[in-house]
Every structure is written in C-alpha cells, then in structure tokens.
Amino acid sequence: xxxxxxxxxxxxxxxxxxxxxxxxxxxxxxxxxxxxxxxxxxxxxxxxxxxxxxxxxxxxxxxxxxxxxxxxxxxxxxxxxxxxxxxxxxxxxxxxxxxxxxxxxxxxxxxxxxxxxxxxxxxxxxxxxxxxxxxxxxxxxxxxxxxxxxxxxxxxxxxxxxxxxxxxxxxxxxxxxxxxxxxxxxxxxxxxxxxxxxxxxxxxxxxxx
Numbered sequence: 281x282x283x284x285x286x287x288x289x290x291x292x293x294x295x296x297x298x299x300x301x302x303x304x305x306x307x308x309x310x311x312x313x314x315x316x317x318x319x320x321x322x323x324x325x326x327x328x329x330x331x332x333x334x335x336x337x338x339x340x341x342x343x344x345x346x347x348x349x350x351x352x353x354x355x356x357x358x359x360x361x362x363x364x365x366x367x368x369x370x371x372x373x374x375x376x377x378x379x380x381x382x383x384x385x386x387x388x389x390x391x392x393x394x395x396x397x398x399x400x401x402x403x404x405x406x407x408x409x410x411x412x413x414x415x416x417x418x419x420x421x422x423x424x425x426x427x428x429x430x431x432x433x434x435x436x437x438x439x440x441x442x443x444x445x446x447x448x449x450x451x452x453x454x455x456x457x458x459x460x461x462x463x464x465x466x467x468x469x470x471x472x473x474x475x476x477x478x479x480x481x482x483x484x485x486x487x488x489x
Contacts, residue, residue, distance in 0.1 A: 336398035433466030
C-alpha cells in the first residue's frame, strides 16, 4: 500500500490567526501556512459529499519490469484525503515462461471509506535476445592443441540461456592444418537468439625429423 493525496472537490481558504483552514468535501482541515494539510481535533464533518473518481493507468506492453514505477499509477480525482492505493495482479501465462498477461486491479480508498477500483492490462513480452560473448580466437600447433574456450551468455529475463556452437571449415591444407570458424549461439526460453564467431587456427609448422 502506498499513501497518495487525493485531489480536492472544492477548496475555501480562510485566514484566521495565522492558520489556514481548507474546506474539502466533508472535512475541514487545518494547517500552518505552507505546511502539509493535517486533520486536527477541530476538523468538522461537512454536509456535502467529496466524490471519488479513479482512472487506471494506460494499458501497456513491457519487456521487463512490471513495477508500478514503470507501468504507472492510477489517477485519483477528488475524494476525502488522504487516500490509500493498492493493487492485485491476475496472471495469464503466455507462449513461453517469460511471456504473460497481467490484469492489475487497482483499489483506491479515501479517508471516509469511499472505494473505487480500476483495471490495467500489462502484456509482458520477451523480444530481447541474450547477450553472448565468444572466447578469444586461438592458434595452435597440431600436436599441441589446447582448450578452445567456452562462450558465455546472459539474458534480461531467462537466467540460463542455452549456448550451442556450429563449426565451419574455412581453410584446409591437410588433416593437420586448417582454420575453422566456430559460431556460438545463445537462445533463451522464448526462442530469442544471438550469435558470435570465434576463429580457430591449427597449423603444422614442424618439419619431420
């Protein structure tokens, strides 16, 4: 729950002994000039109703965070302040683990118990491919072949993208001397992928004895 300030249905400012009295809907609020309005023991209930109206934030599609700081908060108009705002989410799974549709129900309640709800639709799509980093190019003598290295990958949503590779021979002189390009590919759960190339060179530069 987060505290927000409702808008005012109407205001009448009265100056009396350095105190600002704000008539807002059903209540009179008192505060020092330029200070936040606070209810005091002198607050009295008025006869008219401070109507509460709530508008949901716009529906949106995101590729990551669904925090309200990203997806937005409802707009609250009028109402007897202060208001309390909260939400609950109903999640419908999508075509892959990171994709889903969220029906976010916002609930706003003001100081006199008036409550309103509104619904926001949030679509979460994973369209961002992983970031794949190839190992360095390597060069070996044919009788001293070492480790080619391993590509690494990260993804904005999938904690463990799958890394595979495919080799293409681009130069061949003999069974002991060749160059190949190893294409490393990282794929996340939603089939987004990215690739990078590593060059592996094997030489036979040692003459027979």
